[in-house]
Amino acid sequence: MSTLKAKHQRLVLVVIALAVLIGAALLAIWGLRSEANYFYTPSQIVAEPPSGDRMVRLGGMVQDGSIEQLGDGISIRFTVGDGQALVPVRYTGIVPDLFVEGSGVVAEGRMGPSAFMADSLLAKHDENYVPRELQEMTEHQARQVVAETQQAEATTR
Template identity: 65%
Template structure:
């Protein structure tokens, strides 16, 4: 008898090795991304169970009317994000998106500070459902439809 493995057993060993490699790759990817995940919170969720400090999270809600205050440096703003149940103070330093206004939706990326203020590193302003590109403003519904259909041809 020779010590060679039968072809049937070779395929089985290769299949097992491929499965082990696939599982190892998945576990390695999950381990590498464990701190990169950015969780999304509503203000009521942050108030109920605040995330640990310096953990990257996203806070989404509505910018409360009358809450935007610009600091003396002109680059730092403070505002309140609410969801009808809770309110979270937010501070952001940087260039504010053009669509960022009171009463609009916002997603702030950042982390919770020691004093309960959300420290935003990035702001994503949401437009309302009535958004209209500049190119189509002032057109009637029929003109818009014709314009859109013309681009599809």
């Protein structure tokens, strides 16, 4: 009779532990639901614009000839496209060094009434990117600098 009681106790503890884990997971999901940033392409934004109170990421290519400096000196306006649709974007702040026409960009912000209002910009480069410091070097010199940097990082660990 006492072994049956111990089995029931273990079963009750397992059920309680499972209920607590499920409850914690549901609380975490509920708490983080507003923190999720969804990624949209320009054609997705045009087809189904997200609500203006929802933070999203817009990714695409900066269209040639679309970057325009606004009168306040710190705001820019440009257009992001994906080959199927174009979305106007407005950004206030320091522009990343790699941000140029024809390059990839991910803008994080909210959809406004007439443009995407970006809070931050992430400029992307292609696989042929070479840092400015290495552009003037020969391939051999660049490999040597990279090797020295990797060696220095390995010794500091």
